[in-house]
Amino acid sequence: MKKIRLFCPDLSNKELDGVKKVFKKKWIGQGEEVIKLENEFKKFINCKYALATNSGSAALHLAIAAFNFKKKKKILVNNLTFVSSANAILLNNLEPVLVDSDPNTLGFSLEDAKKKVDKNTVALLVVHYGGHPAEMEKITKFAKSKKLKVIEDCAHCLGGVYKGRKLGNWGDAGCFSFEEKKIITSGDGGMITTNDKKLLKKIKAMRWCGIEKDTWSRDKKIFKSNKVNYSWYYEVSNLGYKYNLNDLSAVIARNQLKRIKFLNLVRRKIIKLYVQNLKKIGIKTLLPYMTKDSSYWLMGIRHKQREKLMEYLNKKNISTGVHYLPVSKHPLFKKFNKKVNFSNTIWKEILTLPLHTNMSKKDVIYIVNQIKNFETLKNT
Ligand SMILES: Cc1ncc(COP(=O)(O)O)c(C=O)c1O
Incomplete structure (x- = not known):
């Protein structure tokens, strides 16, 4: 008897056809497939903006970074989660305050969080553990009363709905993962969702080395007219990372999203x-x-x-x-x-x-x- 796997990606010929299309085009880096994925994703979540990253970990790192919190401020986060959720806080020179699990759902205990919020707390990083929705109505209400930002870690819950609204559209930002074991996959990949234009702008620049314009936006006209003459000029004002997704992964994610x-x-x-x-x-x-x-x-x-x-x-x-x-x-x-x-x-x-x-x-x-x-x- 063959061993029953714990996880297994569901990959169809549609994903493969997509990869072939991108191969044929010979533009496999960040390009129009990424833009199309972002547009389809924001429609799916029903939010204003979506930005693709090369992992869920990168999405969390950037979503927090975009708020420019002062060093050593605190972010509350589930104790029972993958380490990336808490890493993202440390990577931003902030202090993680671990929140206990709700005994019934094993997710973010608002009751415990209320006891742990103090004057240095700046945000709540709420993980929808295992895909079970955290009680976002109460959590966002509490956060508002304390002037805290809310970041949802949606690595486990793509497509999940809570009280009529998609998860990832409750807080200030939502972070998703397309890692190979997740609900949809692109090998590796991630997405940040938000309704805040300013946040989007900051994340966009940080996603690619601090450069505000991506190569595809700069070069699509030239590329489509077959004149190989890449406009090379860019300036960097803010420090950034190399966290962008590529078209090869994006085309897989697009076809996965169609089947969600x-x-x-x-x-x-x-x-x-x-x-x-x-x-x-x-x-x-x-x-x-x-x-x-x-x-x-x-x-x-x-x-x-x-x-x-x-x-x-x-x-x-x-x-x-x-x-x-x-x-x-x-x-x-x-x-x-x-x-x-x-x-x-x-x-x-x-x-x-x-x-x-x-x-x-x-x-x-x-x-x-x-x-x-x-x-x-x-x-x-
Ligand atoms: C809760 C949670 N957050 C974040 C991540 C990070 O996602 P990625 O593996 O795409 O970096 C994971 C991945 O397993 C996760 O389970």
Whole structure:
């Protein structure tokens, strides 16, 4: 029996045809595919602006940088998240204040955040953990009352809707990831969404070495007229990074985005099947899955004997994972490990199960049956 993968990208011939088209054109760097992706993405999220980056990590770094917060100010962020969310704060010479998980959703606990905000806090970086929406209505209301910026980390929730509004369109900026395991992928890639024109302008320059005009905008007329004469002149006033996406990745992302409704529908069906069957055997799910208009990246469970169960499932050809070791547990962040007791405990029980569109119903039933077998063996 072939091992059931934990994640698997869903790549169709449409993506491949797109890559061939870009190959033929022989412009594989940042160009019109990136611009088209940005336009399609902003329509999809229903926000004013979208800017592509070469990763979700880069998107977070730039989104924070664009606010020009004073050194050593504080940003609150989930403790249970991928390290990139917290790295982005340190990379901007700011201090991460780790927020504990809500016991039900394992996401950003507003109750805990309220206790931790002080006069040096400048923003909330809210991760929609596993794809479950954070309570953005209350969070944005609270942020407004304290004059805090809100940045949404949407790496896990592309296409998810909360109270009728797409995630990534609630805060001052939203950051997405197209890394290979994510809901849509371009190999690597990311996107920043915002409704703030000034923010957009700053991010745009920082995205490409501080240069305000990108090569395609400068050269498209010349390129299209077949006269190879690149206008070379540019000036740099602000420090920037090399965080732009290229057309090769963008064309893959565009074709993935066209298929997002289908991709999320299939994921929802798999999650429903998992939830129904796990319930029957009395296993607690990782998140309170609400599958109506959600986009979940993680399917998982909570189990007291996580390590033993992982080992057992591995022997049964089922890949599993742990998302995540809390930020506070990484040596780099140990000094920020303050009052995050729940996430520092619950992470020992969390287990990620396979979730991707290449899975069959049979795979899901097989996985649940193996968990059931483990339960039976454990009790004998
Ligand atoms: C919550 C979260 N934020 C940010 C990122 C960073 O995204 P990328 O891998 O595209 O840099 C990830 C990636 O796994 C993530 O899970």
